Amino acid sequence: MDARVAASLIAGLVVLLHGLTAWALVEVNMEDRVEVFRGDTAQITCMFSSDDGIGGVTIQWFYVLRTGEKQKIYYEDATMKVVDRGTPFTDRITVNVTAATGEVVLTITDVQVTDQLEFICLIKSLTDGVGEGRTKLLVFEKPDSPTIEGFQTGISVYEDVSKIGTCEVKNGFPKPNVTWYRNNAPLRGADDVMKVVPSITIESSGLFSVRSELSMKVTKEDKDALFYCEVTYLVPGGTRMIETNTINITVYYPSTAVHMWVESPKGKIKEGDSIEFHCQGDGNMPSSIFTIKHSGEEYTMESNMYVLANVTRLNSGDYECVSLDTDTYEELSGTTTIFVDYLDPAVVAPAGPVEVDQGEELTATCNALSSLQMHTAWFKDGQAVSVGHTLMLKNATFDTAGTYQCVVTVLEVDGMETMATFGVKVKGPPEIMQSEHTDIEESLDSTVDLTCHVRGYPAPNIIWTTPDGKFLETTSEIETEDGVISTASVEVTSDLTAFCNASNEYGADALAFNIKAIQTETAIPPKRIRKEGSGVIIAVIIICILLLAILGSVLYFLYKKGKICGRSGKQDLTKEKSSKDNIVVEMKSDNTEEAILLGVNGEKQPPSTQ
Template identity: 75%
Template sequence: MDARLSASLLAGLVLLLHGFTAWAIVEVSMEDRVEVFKGDTAQMTCMFTSDDGIGALTIQWFYVLRTGEKQKIYYQDATMQVVDRATPFTDRIMVNVTAATGEVVLTITDVQLKDQLEFICLVKSLTDGVSEGRTKLLVFERPDFPTIEGVQTGIYVHEEMLSKIGSCEVKNGFPKPNITWYRNNAPLRASDVVKVMPSTTTESSGLFSVRSELSLKVMKEDKDAQFYCEVTYLVPGGTRMTETGRINITVYYPSTAVHVWVESPKGKIKEGDSIMFNCHGNGNTPSSVYVIRHKDNEYALESNMFVLENVTRLQSGHYECISMDMETYEELTGNTTVFVNYLDRAVVMPTVMEVAQGEKLTATCNALSSLQTHTAWFKENRKLSVGHTLMVEGATFDTAGIYRCVVTVPEIDGMETMATLRVNVKGAPEFMNPKHRVMEESVATTVDLSCHVRGFPAPSVIWTTSDGKVLKTTSQTEREDGVHSMVSVEVTSDLTAFCNASNEYGADAASFDIKAKGSGVIIAVIIICILLLAILGSVLYFLYKKGKICGRSGKRDLTKEKSSKDNIVVEMKSDNTEDAVLLGVNGEKLPPSNQ
């Protein structure tokens, strides 16, 4: 019994020692995970310890199928290194073993999404010791930049259902990105008034696209809110975040008050102006209709504006702006008061006045106005006086003419009216130009004579000459300051013309003495011409008698010795006798024998 017990104990000790040695010979450790971007290279390190040398070890790599089964991809012992054929990693893996440090490194190139698997490193010694380690390979892909789109239509605050605000979308990420909605920098969580509906699409590439729609119970305050999305996604070693742009939504909310005011003109209003009314409620629902009411008149507004053109004082009064929401039929009213200032036409009394010379002139001018007025009198653009009454002492012809009464309202530019007064000063004609003029004009020319005479009633003007002849008037114009008359006279000799003016108060005349230049010279020239012709005729007759002119029979020899007397003889013959009288150059009478 003792021998058998001893043998059993020895055998058990051997087995125990053998088992302890097997557990202690090989030990493998690996990282829980290895993270890498899609398309990059992944390295998984398998750390081992063993009392046996590397030649006594067998190293194998496996990956775990989706079903949980293991698939070998690599085998190595003291005599061979084999990469398994027909696996997804056949052409993309490489294994490096460093015995000194106890490292087995599996390298996978061009990592794809399908490579996200669990990998097993198994190390076995010749003494039947075996150990394995596991590492998960995680693959990542950055998503595209996210986009956001808001609703294009307005949202009514009185909607009972939640209203869609917008949608966010991020595409082509791995693993699946997350979308969070924000309103004014505050995250929105699902509740009774907030609804977020995410949806995920797996693309043919295996990447994920995520879309999220936000719906809210919209409030008036949301009209100024900014909405955006935050996208978070995983990368090797951490998490990244990006944001979309901000969007606003159009929120329609009903008015609680209506205001109406005069947009233009600024300040006081006068007749003839155009009044622009602005009517606004503090809401913005497009279903609101605005109407302006004044007395029995109603005017529909477009774009909250209304213009009354060329207003009169009758359009003064109370104006109401009425807003009605066509969906809720709620009616609100605002009001304002308008006063249209007026200035009636100026009235001058009298409008035409006739006064005698030396008399006093008095006229008045008034215009009814809603504001204080200023009145001034003008004549020929020269200010005469200020005030409603015009007074002129001692009227003269210079007093006659057109007077303007101008009434203005100093408080409003351009508010002005005007009326005129015609003043006639009665009296005998009075010449404006000199009453006696002396002129020298050439003979055979035409002279225009004019006279300007004033008086009231307008004088009658007649032109005459000193011998009583009446001249035809060329033109005659009645002007404000008198009568202007003109006549044309042909100069043949000295002449005196008269401008005769008369009315019921008297008569007067102006004279024009015209001296004809050039008549004495012409007579002298005519006499000289007659004498020259007489002398020329005598010389020709003398030559004819002496035979010096061809055609007479008694020709004298041209070579005959010249007479000792060089006196030139002229034959003078009267019209009623045949006798000829010869005169010498000194006027001496010669006897007939010397002819």
């Protein structure tokens, strides 16, 4: 054979064999991954092409075990469709084939986290061509809302790394990530200043719970810091983030300065007040002890406060607050100065009571010692009469007499006030205050009270008299600041005049009360009452006479009928028996003969029936 012919035959055979091989190839295309939430339904699509057509291929589905081995779960050819028994997917998968497009869809219902596996679609043609594709099924579960819990007790800046708090997020898949933040900045640092210790728990459902514990060495600046956690987790097609609430921690740090002040009273302090001292350092170490020192005295503060009660001017001066840190024995102090204002009792000169003659002049002064400017005023009977330290009373009269009150006030301090009183007696003859009721009308046999108000000093002597020189009884006598008030009771039996007579060593005065007796009329005159009484008696007598006449007529009628005995003896009276009661008549003779009870049969009744 010619070499060229042989070469041509060989070349043609190669082309023929190559063509046969190309016709037998199966092409399979699948997505790299399919993502789905736990509990949802997943669909894994397998696209293939083959010259044999759908009737000349077999379809098989597998999943890859953790060991790397394949586990068949489905088989299909032109004659049968078989779901493998005894696999985790036996009751949860279906396969749909679309011949026109060469699409095979594996559907898995109620996807669980254990279904996160690699799935294989195997297409085999009748000419022994095989195609294979792989897809990873990724399962996701959104975790519960994260929680954060801070360390409840304070942390000292002297301590090493201390626990700040914990964050926890539960039931996520895949595992959520926890990041700590302080004031919106993520926390990072060396282990000697900060530690974050995570712990992961796999729940029975296969979900992950993550707990993260933050510890760090705190500084004074951390007292105002806000800590929180950021949790990131995967979802189909992306990443999500959720943050916890913020927490702060109590940081104990030493003071660098101490401030002392008076909390109350605000403003000026007066004697008798209670002073409330406060002392505070710019640190907050619980080991700090505060004390107050003043003039050799030392007072222990409670809750950084001390109350000094009922102060006097002797309490004025400087007060020092000392803060002692019992951990380091360092001392810091702060001071404040107070001044206690005072107002001494008022003193009036001359000391009362003061006696002055009518027409004379009297001068009195009122003074008080105070640390502040004072205002002085004089009062009598609640009315202001003068302003200033001096009171001048000119041309004294009985109206001048009485009690005067000196009031000294510090206007700029509320409640700072003192007062003193003194009495004035004006000497002079009695002066009877004219009464508006000296002419009085009263009923006969009544009693009237007469009142006489007499001014004068010394206190006048008062007597009550009548024009004929008789003395009236004084029922009451009250001594006043300017004299005497006397009262007498008079029984009104006729018109009369009563005199109020007042006298002292300087003279006398009198006042007359004229009383007119009034006779009041009664509603029923006495004579008419007697006439009405006689008329009643006469009417009673007439009625009695009429009754006696009627009784006599009845007796006479019975006598005529023979129903009653004569005057000479006793006779039975008979009467037909009544259908009702028996009649019994008791008769006595003019000679007081024995009474006889007669029945209807005329027989004498025994005494027992009477």
